[in-house]
Amino acid sequence: MVAPVLQKAVREVLKSLSPGSTMVAADLGCSSGPNTLLVISEVMSTIGAYVQETADDSRAMEVQFFLNDLPGNDFNLVFRSLEPQLRSSLFAAEEEKAVPAPCYITGLPGSMYTRIFPCQSVHLFDSSHCLIWRSKVPEDELVSGGRMVLTFAGRKRGEMPMHGGVARVWELLSEALRHLVQEGRIEKKKLRSFNMPYYAPSLDEVTQLIKHNDLFDLEDIKLFESIWDAHDDSDGDVVIDCSSSAESIAKIIRAGIEPLIVNHFGKDILDELFMVYVSILAKDLEKGKAMCPVIVVMLKKSKH
Amino acid sequence: MVAPVLQKAVREVLKSLSPGSTMVAADLGCSSGPNTLLVISEVMSTIGAYVQETADDSRAMEVQFFLNDLPGNDFNLVFRSLEPQLRSSLFAAEEEKAVPAPCYITGLPGSMYTRIFPCQSVHLFDSSHCLIWRSKVPEDELVSGGRMVLTFAGRKRGEMPMHGGVARVWELLSEALRHLVQEGRIEKKKLRSFNMPYYAPSLDEVTQLIKHNDLFDLEDIKLFESIWDAHDDSDGDVVIDCSSSAESIAKIIRAGIEPLIVNHFGKDILDELFMVYVSILAKDLEKGKAMCPVIVVMLKKSKH
Known part of the structure; x- marks a missing residue:
């Protein structure tokens, strides 16, 4: 796409x-x-x-x-x-x-x-x-x-900022973090002060921002749905192997945010956190595939 | 310089x-x-x-x-x-x-x-x-x-191609190779077919080549003497610690030609060859420091 x-x-x-x-x-x-x-x-x-x-x-x-x-x-x-x-x-x-x-x-x-x-x-x-x-x-x-x-x-038209495909995987990660708080592995106030600098905008929001900014002409913008687990090329909405799919999604998420986690919670909890995350994710995938709305834009630098 | x-x-x-x-x-x-x-x-x-x-x-x-x-x-x-x-x-x-x-x-x-x-x-x-x-x-x-x-x-004015500061270190390396032939570690005909693609030109040769080539104007050319063992900053011509000086020169030579040696003789003889080389070099350094004539040229691309 x-x-x-x-x-x-x-x-x-x-x-x-x-x-x-x-x-x-x-x-x-x-x-x-x-x-x-x-x-x-x-x-x-x-x-x-x-x-x-x-x-x-x-x-x-x-x-x-x-x-x-x-x-x-x-x-x-x-x-x-x-x-x-x-x-x-x-x-x-x-x-x-x-x-x-x-x-x-x-x-x-x-x-x-x-x-x-x-x-x-x-x-x-x-x-x-x-x-x-x-x-x-x-x-x-x-x-x-x-x-x-x-x-x-990004997020689909009509979805609230904290809903949809991207929010789902983050929500499950925060569930894993809360689990570690319950286990006494993470302090409650540590979790409360953790902030994920992440925002999935809608097509309209992106379009308006670019128009408002005035430095670029928007030549193309599309939103499409991408599957989080890129190894899963099966048809339909049912996840065939939930735990292997969960492992592969967790790897993507970990690659992206490991430094943030380490910086805030220390690296001791890393493996444990992602083990818990995989099991929560695997259970959630029984409901169906995890999809992520992706936005691609093509901009042209204005001639002024 | x-x-x-x-x-x-x-x-x-x-x-x-x-x-x-x-x-x-x-x-x-x-x-x-x-x-x-x-x-x-x-x-x-x-x-x-x-x-x-x-x-x-x-x-x-x-x-x-x-x-x-x-x-x-x-x-x-x-x-x-x-x-x-x-x-x-x-x-x-x-x-x-x-x-x-x-x-x-x-x-x-x-x-x-x-x-x-x-x-x-x-x-x-x-x-x-x-x-x-x-x-x-x-x-x-x-x-x-x-x-x-x-x-x-390069080589100094009046020196023959196979004489002078550069030739000295190569000559000692060929001595080390001959030693390994005597020890039966290298076949005689292997050594005979080994060719070092190395030539140290004089200032005159470089100058003529550049003039003949016609693509570049020669804006500056200098020859100076550089000491092979860059760690030796003592005055005079006497080497104070011949074996450590030999080790440091051998490292430079090895860094430059290891792939050639491996390609022709195989990598099994590498360590042995350079051990023999260090000892031959150390003995030779008793005669005085090993110097290398270095040429630096500054060329300008002709405007045609």
Whole structure:
């Protein structure tokens, strides 16, 4: 559901570039797992298709791609997966019809809370489920007319802020925390002072914010339902293996908020908390699959 | 001895930039040791001094710095040393008189045998003792008028190719290899087919090559004598602790050629070879310190 929006953004950028120029793209919060290179792969195959359609060789261009994450990210792992023999499999599809453009991949360590690029140096930003941690959009770094594709959890029209697919998994986590309070493993007042800096906006809220902000034109916005457990590709609403599904959802949640938990409650309770969480989640999944409404927006930096 | 040449190159680049632009610099073969960030530090303090001298605030600029090495390099280590608290100590000198320009540091994995930058995107290349592995100068990647500072081992005027400071350490390594042949650890014909792809040119040879090549103007060239054992800062020509000096030189040599040795002789003989090498080297150091003639050149990409 995100891919068509990203493809559209790449095409818009390509149209705006003068022949022979370099397209600069960046993935904010790239992490170091099997999905890290998906965005590059998507961008490159879109360029391939575009070049073929337009049959315009004079547009021979190059792509400089920045993979950004915190300095503690395992960039070594990412870079090793770029070694020639592996790289060719990444670009296998393009290899067949000749690589559409040379792609130079770099690693950019740094917090998105700070400036990480020179002024007006990037044509395309992509950020998937990471923007919740960013307080400031990277508008200075984007060229005028450049595109941003942002993907984040949202809530469906008519749902209250603390209801719906995202709220459900957080509600169950707070249940697990309350359980640890009852067991005397967490102090009651510790729990009371814990605040999850998380808000799942609706399409309308996002649309209004962007219009109000005036820095970007909203070119596309979509909400779709994504299943929390990405390993579950069964049809229907029934979860076939609740405990394995619970384990896989708990991993996603833990990857996202472990630092917050450790910072507030200490790391001693981590394993216990997530064990309790998995069992509460597994029981809840008997009611049906856990879905998360996801919003994807495509923004264009206004020319003023 | 390299620093003044690098400073001069940075100044030339700064002069050529239009106000408010971004300077793109790259260190080819940055490795991941304590020296990795020295080049960035030198570039940034030169910019600081330049900005102060010219007192030209309209030149407010940014620096994008690419650290390049093979994908197997420990970039995680490098990136962690860039975390805010450490970074500020790196730029301590500039911190006092305010940082001269925002510096965005990225990691660029890739072999220098391939293209690693978009066309005409770099203003300054620096490469210290790594260019011996490169078959092709990165002329395409350099902007017209851009600068390259290259540092590599050379030989003094009047010395024969296989004599002098560089040849001495290789000659002793070949002695160690011959010792292993005598011990039956290496086959005689294996040694005979081993070829060290290493050549220490003289100033005249380098100068002629550059003039003949016609892609670059030679703006500066110097030869100086550097001591192989960088830990030895004693005066005079006598080595005070021959075995510790031999150990430290052997480490440098091993870091440089271990892959070649492993590739040709297998890795089983590695430790033994370097143990023998250290003892031969220690004995040889009784004659006096091992010095290496080093050449540093500053090139400007011709405008045609």
